[in-house]
Structure formats: C-alpha cells, structure tokens
Amino acid sequence: MPGRRPRQIEIRTATEAELSAFDAVPHYVFASSPEDVRTYAMMPSPLPAECRLGVFIDGKVTTTYEWIPWQVRLNGRPTSIPGVTAVGTYPQFRRRGHLRMLMARAMEVHRERGEPMVMLWASMGAIYQRFGYGRGSEYVTYHVDPRFVALREPFTWDGEVRLIDQSSAADRAVAERVHEEWAAPRNLVPMRDAARWAHQWWEAQRQGHYVAVAEDATGRARGVMVYKSKENQIPNEPGPDQQMEVRDFFVLDLDARRALWQYVRAHDLVLRARFGGVEPDDPLPDLLLEPRELRRATGDAMWVRIIDVPRALEARPYSAAGTLTLRVHDDFAPWNDGFWRFETDGDQSRVTPAEGAAADLDLSVNALASLLTGFRSATRIERAGMLSGDAAAVRRADAIFATAYAPHMPEGF
C-alpha cells in the first residue's frame, strides 16, 4: 500500500500572497462572524507581513502567530514590547507540537530583533505558562448603577465637559495629547502612534462612540472618556433602561476625574454603566460614598514572556538602588537559564552573568515577569511559592522593583 508522502514542514513569515490564507486561521479558531471578517478586512493599518509567523505544511498554513510592534512605557520608560496575537492551530493539526515549534522560533525572532519581552492576552493561561509566560497585569471592570455612586465630597468645578467633533483634526489632537501625557509615566501602557490613532478613530466611528473631554476653566483638556449608550438593554425595567459602555477613560488630575464621573452620573436614563479596562490602581473607589457599588471585578490581563533576561532587567527604571544575584530557571529559552548579577542605581542598570555566585533570589522566568513588571512584589511571589531567598534580599527586591503605577493594559489586541 502506498504510504503517505513525507510532508515538508516550514516555520517562516507569510508572504503577501499568503496573507488571506494566514488570516483565515485566527478567523476560524476564534470563530469570527462573516461581519467580523469583513470589518477586519477594512481595518486601517494592517500588520506588516514580517510580524506574522506561521507553520506551513507543504506550503499551507496550519498555525499562526502575530505581533503588534508596541512601544510601551515600562514604569515610564519607552520600551519595545510586542503584543502577541492571533495564536491558533487548525483543529486537524492540533496536539502535534506545531505551536511549540512556532513558539521556539518566535522566541529567537524576538531575540534577534532586540525585544526584551513580549506580552499577550491569553484565551487560557494554561497554554502559555509552560512556555515561560508569567502574569503581568490585571483587568478591572466596573458595573455601576450611576444613581448609587455619588462622590463622598461635594464637587464644584469651573471647567466644562465637551463632546468633541471627531471629524475635526484639531479636536482629535486634543484627545490624543491628553492620552500622550497620561500614558507617559505609566506602566505597560502602549503609546498610540499615528497608525493606532487611525485605528481608534475608525473604530469610534464604526461603533458610534462619543468622545467627551473635560476642559478646565482655562480651556485645557484634562481628561477624556470614550463611550456609547444603548437603550432597552435591561429587560422588564420600568424606568431607566440604557446601558453605557465606557471604552476609554484617561485623566490627568483629580478634578477631571470627578468631572467626568459627575458627567456619567448625569445620564439619568442609564441603569448600568460598564467600564472596561479600568486602571488597577484607579483611585475612584476612595472617592465614593459607596465604593462597593462599583461592583469591581478583576481577571488576568497581560501574560508576559521575558525574551532576554539582561535586556529586560536593564530596560526599566527602578524605585531604589541595589544589587541582587538572581538564579533564573528557564527550560524553554536556555540562554536565560542561570545566575545573573543585577545592579541598579535606580535609573541605569547592568546585568552580567554570575555563574557560581550565591543567589539572593531563586525564581522561574515566569515569576521574574511578574516581579519585573511590578505586578507582584517579591514578598507576594514568595508567598505563592514561586520565589525563594533570604528575608533581607526579598525585602530589598520589594523596594527595588516597586513601580509608580500598577501595570495596566487598556488596549485590546
């Protein structure tokens, strides 16, 4: 009986001619509707072909991996941290090690590109922890009935909230400037370049979003809220029945935060306002009479993979000067596995191999991702059994790795 002919397996970037076959994989595995597929095809600024890596069998794509070349602020410092997306294998090719091969190649590609880490939203954390990904941020939502979330203290303000004209370049620039100033000191937040803004405005128009800007008494924009409302969303409600979806909320000061909050509350016909992508360290709960009415819910957000330990540790500024010897375990990227001496003056850091030295901290590369992003302190990681070290070293690491803001990912990708 003739046997099946041997198959040729390649791991490579997709050519321009292969892009639609390539995109068909994530559309299939994520069950995109025909409308989603059409919308995707119309999106401005599609990803460059070089950011799409696939497994091809006899020239046909079976498994995909893409990344958005994000520039993020890592504890305030600009850093290239690609956002990985569109990971999928057609069902008939699953559990044959295709993703594992692709992940190994992707690690090398990111390393060659000089990228210290990558991050992603996981459909399931279980897929990625085996590849050395660790938790890097949390997703926070509020579900509020605006009638019950009054501010604790009376608030008066000379400024004004204004709905901007999204077709006006000047008005768009107002919102873009607020975002830039807001994002600059933050942690893990991607900066929006022209291509991302083109996407945001296109999406706002497609979805019918409003953009409200809080302007102070001198007319300076200090906060932005992007949202939409729909009526008849809550069945059998005799009174208000609208649902408001808040997609973006970024403010530069407390007055703008309070002003936009009052603005939400002034929507008398809204019964539920859902805020997605809230900053994990949002001060709002402390400003309210009844904080529990926010119905704050959390979930995992970014999963972060350190590509190159020295490069990643040298990328961000720290909260304190200090020296630590780290024993890092990484069985998927052997170049990371070993002893590293980490010295920082807070602003600049240096990491050198330290084979044979006594380790202050012993941890997996997954746990290092949680520490490095500031998502978890060394003490907390130790309590989870994912790090060991003597008490003084753990306290030192707590002080060094603390960040000004909690890591936060407001962008979907």
Ligand SMILES: CC(C)(COP(=O)(O)OP(=O)(O)OC[C@H]1O[C@@H](n2cnc3c(N)ncnc32)[C@H](O)[C@@H]1OP(=O)(O)O)[C@@H](O)C(=O)NCCC(=O)NCCS
């Ligand atoms: C997740 C997915 C890409 C895996 O592809 P695959 O080619 O079958 O993966 P592999 O055969 O290379 O498996 C790699 C490893 O992950 C494990 N794994 C695969 N899918 C898994 C799942 N859904 N849950 C837990 N572990 C999983 C495998 O057991 C294997 O482990 P091992 O290498 O330690 O033995 C594929 O199942 C898929 O397309 N799922 C639906 C889309 C999805 O969820 N994508 C992720 C989006 S963030």
